Amino acid sequence: MQADKFYLVVLLLFALLFSQTEALSSLESSTGPPSPAGDVQTKKTKSVSIINIDEQVDAGLYYFLKRAVEEALEEKPDVIIFKVNTFGGELHSAFEIVELILSISQATTYAYVHQKAISAGALISLASNNIVMENGTTIGDCAPITQTQEGIKVVGEKIQSPLRAKFRALAEKNGYPSLLSQAMVTMEMEVIAAYPKSGATNKADYYTARQWEGLSKEEKSIYSSHKIVVEKGELLTMTDKEAYEYGFSQGSFSSLDDFIESRSWRVISEHETNWSEDLVRTLGKFAPILMLIGFGCLYMELKTPGFGVFGIVGIVILSIVFGSKYLVGLADYTELLLLVVGSILFLIEIFVFPGTLFFGVTGVFFIIVSLILSMQGFNIPDPKFPWEMQTLLNNIALTLGMALLALIVPFLGIKYIVPHMPRNMRVIPDTTLKNAKVTTVESELRPGMEGVSKTWLRPYGKAVFDGKLYEVQAVSNFIEAGRKVEVVSVAGNKGTVKEVGA
Numbered sequence: 219m220q221a222d223k224f225y226l227v228v229l230l231l232f233a234l235l236f237s238q239t240e241a242l243s244s245l246e247s248s249t250g251p252p253s254p255a256g257d258v259q260t261k262k263t264k265s266v267s268i269i270n271i272d273e274q275v276d277a278g279l280y281y282f283l284k285r286a287v288e289e290a291l292e293e294k295p296d297v298i299i300f301k302v303n304t305f306g307g308e309l310h311s312a313f314e315i316v317e318l319i320l321s322i323s324q325a326t327t328y329a330y331v332h333q334k335a336i337s338a339g340a341l342i343s344l345a346s347n348n349i350v351m352e353n354g355t356t357i358g359d360c361a362p363i364t365q366t367q368e369g370i371k372v373v374g375e376k377i378q379s380p381l382r383a384k385f386r387a388l389a390e391k392n393g394y395p396s397l398l399s400q401a402m403v404t405m406e407m408e409v410i411a412a413y414p415k416s417g418a419t420n421k422a423d424y425y426t427a428r429q430w431e432g433l434s435k436e437e438k439s440i441y442s443s444h445k446i447v448v449e450k451g452e453l454l455t456m457t458d459k460e461a462y463e464y465g466f467s468q469g470s471f472s473s474l475d476d477f478i479e480s481r482s483w484r485v486i487s488e489h490e491t492n493w494s495e496d497l498v499r500t501l502g503k504f505a506p507i508l509m510l511i512g513f514g515c516l517y518m519e520l521k522t523p524g525f526g527v528f529g530i531v532g533i534v535i536l537s538i539v540f541g542s543k544y545l546v547g548l549a550d551y552t553e554l555l556l557l558v559v560g561s562i563l564f565l566i567e568i569f570v571f572p573g574t575l576f577f578g579v580t581g582v583f584f585i586i587v588s589l590i591l592s593m594q595g596f597n598i599p600d601p602k603f604p605w606e607m608q609t610l611l612n613n614i615a616l617t618l619g620m621a622l623l624a625l626i627v628p629f630l631g632i633k634y635i636v637p638h639m640p641r642n643m644r645v646i647p648d649t650t651l652k653n654a655k656v657t658t659v660e661s662e663l664r665p666g667m668e669g670v671s672k673t674w675l676r677p678y679g680k681a682v683f684d685g686k687l688y689e690v691q692a693v694s695n696f697i698e699a700g701r702k703v704e705v706v707s708v709a710g711n712k713g714t715v716k717e718v719g720a
Contacts, residue, residue: 263482263483263484264296264297264481264483264484265293265294265295265296265297265483265484265485265486266295266296266297266298266299266478266483266484266485266486267290267293267295267297267298267299267325267485267486267487267488267489268298268299268301268474268485268487268488268489269283269286269287269290269298269299269300269301269488269489270300270301270303270488270489270490270491271283271300271301271302271303271304271315271339271342272301272303272304272491273303273304273499274304274305274306274307274308274499275304275306275307275308275311275312275315275337275338275339275342276307276308276311276499276502277308277311277502277543278495278498278499278502279307279311279315279499280311280314280315280318281495282491282495283315283318284318286489287318287319287322289487289489290325290487290489291322291324291325293486293487294324295325295486295487296325296326296483297325297326297327297328297483298322298325298326298327298328299327299328299329299330299474299478300319300327300328300329300330300342300343300346301330301332301474302329302330302331302332302334302335302339302342302343303331303332303333303334303335303339304334304335304336304338304339304342305334305336305337305339306336306337306338306339306340306360307337307338308338308609309338309362309381309609310594310606310609311338312338312341312342313341313384315338315342315345316341316342316345316384316388319342319345319346320345320391326347326348327345327346327347327348328346328347328348328349328350329342329343329344329345329346329348329349329350330350330351330352330474330477331343331349331350331351331352331355331356331357331458331467332352332355332474333352333355334355334356334357335355335356335357335358336356336357336358336359336360336455337359337360337361338360339357340357340358340359340360340402341360341381341384341385341388343357344385344388344389344392344394344399345388345392346392347392348392348468349394349461349466349467349468350467350468350469350470350471350477351458351461351462351467351469351470351471352458352470352471352472352473352474353458353470353471353472354457354458355457355458356455356456356457356458357455357456357458357461357466357467358402358453358454358455358456359402359453359454359455360381360385360402360403360453361378361402361403361404361405361453362377362378362381362403377608378403378404380602381403382400382403382404385399385400385402385403386399386400393465394465394466395424395464395465395466396424397409397424397425397426398424398447398448398454398464398466401448401453401454402453402454402455403453404453405450405451405452405453406450406451407426407448407450408426408427408446408448408449408450409424409425409426409427409446409447409448409454410424410425410426410427410430410444410445410446410447411423411424411444411445411446411447411464412424412425412430412438412441412443412444413441413442413443413444414440414441414442415440415441415442416440421465422464423441424447427446427450430444447464458470498542501538501539501542502542502543505539505542505593506616506620508535508536508538508539509535509536509539509589509616509617509620509621509624510620510623510624510627511531511532511535511624512531512532512533512535512536512539512624513532513536513582513620513621513623513624513625514532514623514624514627515528515529515531515532515535516528516529516532516533516536516564516582516624517624517625518532519532519568529564529568533561533564536557536585536589537557539589539592540553540554540557540588540589540592543592543593544592552591553588553591553592554588556584556585556587556588556591557584557585557588557589559581559584560580560581560582560583560584560585560586560587560588561581561585562581563577563578563580563581563584564577564578564581564582564585565581566581567581582621586617586618586621589617590610590613590614590617593613593616593617594606594609594610594613662683662684662686663683663688663705663708663713664705664708665705665706665707665708666704666705667683667684667704667705668683668702668703668704668705668718669681669682669683669684669688669702669703669704669705669715670682670700670701670702670703671690671697671698671699671700671701671703671715672687672699673699674696674697674698674699675690675691675692675696675697675703675715676692676696677691677692677693677694677696678690678691678692679692679697679699681703681713681715683705688712688713689711689712690703690705690712690713690714690715691712691713691714691715692714692715692716692717693706693714693715693716694716697715697717701717701718702717702718702719703715703716703717703718704716704717704718
């Protein structure tokens with residue numbers, strides 16, 4: 219009996235020992251090193267997409283960036299770097315680019331200032347989560363300007379105020395000094411940097427001059443020193459070193475590759491404009507000259523019989539101007555419809571009702587309206603963005619100015635240049651130019667007199683009666699040169715004629 223108890227105790231001890239061994243083994247497997255497959259937990263290398271922001275800020279740049287951002291996000295990068303090098307440009311396009319950058323939530327955004335980020339370039343840079351600058355580069359000076367009769371001038375507070383508010387909002391969102399950001403826009407702001415006595419960093423607090431003067435002695439006593447960083451009457455423009463000191467830039471690097479290498483990142487793509495986008499942006503720069511040529515050709519077409527090379531060239535050139543805006547998204551179906559209607563009315567003037575001028579002038583009016591609207595990203599100016607009204611006025615002045623010059627230049631050319639050109643180079647025949655001076659003696663021109671049209675009457679032109687040249691007007695339609703005509707009526711020094719036998 220005692221032996222049985224002894225064996226029972228031994229068995230219980232072995233069972234207890236076995237259970238402890240299993241528990242220790244289980245503990246080791248749960249707390250010990252991972253299996254070989256998960257041995258090394260390496261830090262993920264961040265992937266980077268680079269997008270270039272170069273030259274002038276305009277609608278063409280915005281639509282390139284829109285495409286580039288969409289393509290970059292498809293690659294799922296951790297970081298998108300905007301490589302900035304611009305003096306600025308259109309304010310409306312800059313705001314669209316800012317909203318595009320702010321909409322990126324799938325990746326961290328960086329603005330790398332390659333050479334300069336001035337005016338709209340500074341606004342775009344502040345829209346990014348972080349700013350990095352190349353050695354020797356600058357950023358700032360975003361005062362909105364406009365062209366006036368007295369030259370380039372800074373626009374008033376009405377436009378500065380919403381722009382300053384945008385700088386302030388971007389600074390607060392991305393952690394940049396708000397007052398200094400606003401000092402890029404407004405010259406009336408004098409900003410003071412005050413450096414606290416205590417603290418691990420030498421980071422400054424910023425005040426306007428009025429705010430600094432309003433501080434008590436106790437409030438100022440926490441600072442060891444202060445200095446004016448933006449004088450009144452100046453706009454803030456920073457070097458890369460100053461941008462780092464003031465808390466805008468994360469540092470200066472010799473190149474973008476140097477910056478990326480310092481972070482051990484991996485570039486997966488770089489996006490640049492393609493040839494078609496470059497072509498469209500180039501055409502946009504020459505739009506005023508092209509409009510001048512196009513309107514000039516339409517004017518010459520109205521002054522010559524039939525439909526020929528002037529009409530074709532004019533419509534083609536104005537269509538190219540319109541198309542360059544349409545391809546970058548400025549022009550939409552409204553502008554396209556106006557252009558088509560205007561062209562149809564112009565052709566009706568040429569082929570259906572020649573000489574009435576109503577259809578031709580109306581058609582040119584519709585073409586002008588379509589071109590004005592195609593030069594801006596809006597149809598009706600938004601009161602929240604007062605610069606849109608200024609943009610509209612500038613576009614109206616530009617388009618109407620080119621149309622007016624298109625009337626003056628051909629007239630001066632016909633009068634002073636064409637007569638001195640070699641015969642084989644003249645577009646207008648000698649019969650139109652010869653004896654261009656008109657003798658107008660009203661008493662010598664009577665209804666019923668017959669003569670010969672010296673030039674085309676469309677409906678105005680010249681005709682010879684009794685060996686003298688008179689300025690006349692055709693009753694309807696065109697009358698070719700060399701046709702026999704009869705005076706129907708006389709008003710002042712002009713006679714109205716019809717073709718004999720017509």
